[in-house]
Amino acid sequence: MTAPILQTRGLTMRFGGVIAVNGVDFSLQEAELRCLIGPNGAGKSTFFKCLTGQLRPSHGDVLFRGHSIAGSQSHAIARHGVGIKTQVPSVFDGLSVRENVWLAAARVNPGRLADTMTDAALQRVGIGAIAGRMVGQLAHGQRQLVELAMVVAPEPDLILLDEPAAGMTDDEVDRLVDLIKELNKRHALVVVEHDMQFIRRVARTVTVFHQGAILVEGDVADILVDARVRDVYLGRQAA
Numbered sequence: 001m002t003a004p005i006l007q008t009r010g011l012t013m014r015f016g017g018v019i020a021v022n023g024v025d026f027s028l029q030e031a032e033l034r035c036l037i038g039p040n041g042a043g044k045s046t047f048f049k050c051l052t053g054q055l056r057p058s059h060g061d062v063l064f065r066g067h068s069i070a071g072s073q074s075h076a077i078a079r080h081g082v083g084i085k086t087q088v089p090s091v092f093d094g095l096s097v098r099e100n101v102w103l104a105a106a107r108v109n110p111g112r113l114a115d116t117m118t119d120a121a122l123q124r125v126g127i128g129a130i131a132g133r134m135v136g137q138l139a140h141g142q143r144q145l146v147e148l149a150m151v152v153a154p155e156p157d158l159i160l161l162d163e164p165a166a167g168m169t170d171d172e173v174d175r176l177v178d179l180i181k182e183l184n185k186r187h188a189l190v191v192v193e194h195d196m197q198f199i200r201r202v203a204r205t206v207t208v209f210h211q212g213a214i215l216v217e218g219d220v221a222d223i224l225v226d227a228r229v230r231d232v233y234l235g236r237q238a239a
């Protein structure tokens with residue numbers, strides 16, 4: 001097996017007396033797509049925030065291609081080649097779709113290349129038709145797609161998405177499913193998502209969080225029928 005693109009070692013995040021993430025060892029291979037699921041309060045978002053630099057872990061390490069990024073600023077992590085979409089919107093409402101995507105592309109590739117990357121990202125995400133619209137006038141799902149185009153534009157090696165299907169219409173979710181599969185041809189992805197329908201359609205390998213730790217990992221078909229997973233979702237004690 002080749003070296004992982006992303007790894008955590010003993011990753012721990014405490015908030016006072018609450019241990020939200022408890023000694024997690026996680027590993028993602030190059031070009032892999034991994035979905036993170038788990039019931040409310042399982043620690044998924046906290047784990048994600050430790051990967052993206054939104055939180056500095058209390059203990060343990062996060063390694064991107066062997067280099068520690070734990071506690072680095074999000075923009076520094078992005079410069080390593082990591083595309084991040086958090087739950088907090090990062091679009092400029094007063095700019096057009098194209099201008100938003102261009103700014104994301106230009107952050108890593110100033111000049112003409114940014115134009116080319118912008119056009120490619122708009123096309124890949126399927127929002128070329130609304131490129132001239134002001135982002136502030138768009139529906140929520142369309143804004144999510146703009147954010148995805150901003151993540152994709154700099155051509156990151158690894159993409160981290162926190163609840164990308166939140167607030168989307170069925171049509172938009174359809175497009176997102178296709179898009180994630182298409183992105184996975186060229187990028188490794190970690191996707192945190194609540195929507196089990198979405199997970200069923202998009203996931204191959206799933207990591208299930210429970211009480212700040214990894215409960216089980218495996219093929220989506222096995223995970224969705226795993227009695228331990230059903231129990232924690234139904235609020236019963238895991239075996």
Ligand SMILES: Nc1ncnc2c1ncn2[C@@H]1O[C@H](COP(=O)(O)OP(=O)(O)OP(=O)(O)O)[C@@H](O)[C@H]1O
Nearest residue numbers: 015018019020038039040041042043044045046047
């Ligand atoms: N900033 C914080 N301060 C204190 N406790 C926190 C903070 N953020 C998260 N927690 C706690 O850490 C635990 C894990 O929360 P987290 O949001 O990571 O879970 P989650 O799996 O993402 O849940 P959800 O699916 O509801 O978003 C919970 O007990 C939560 O209350």
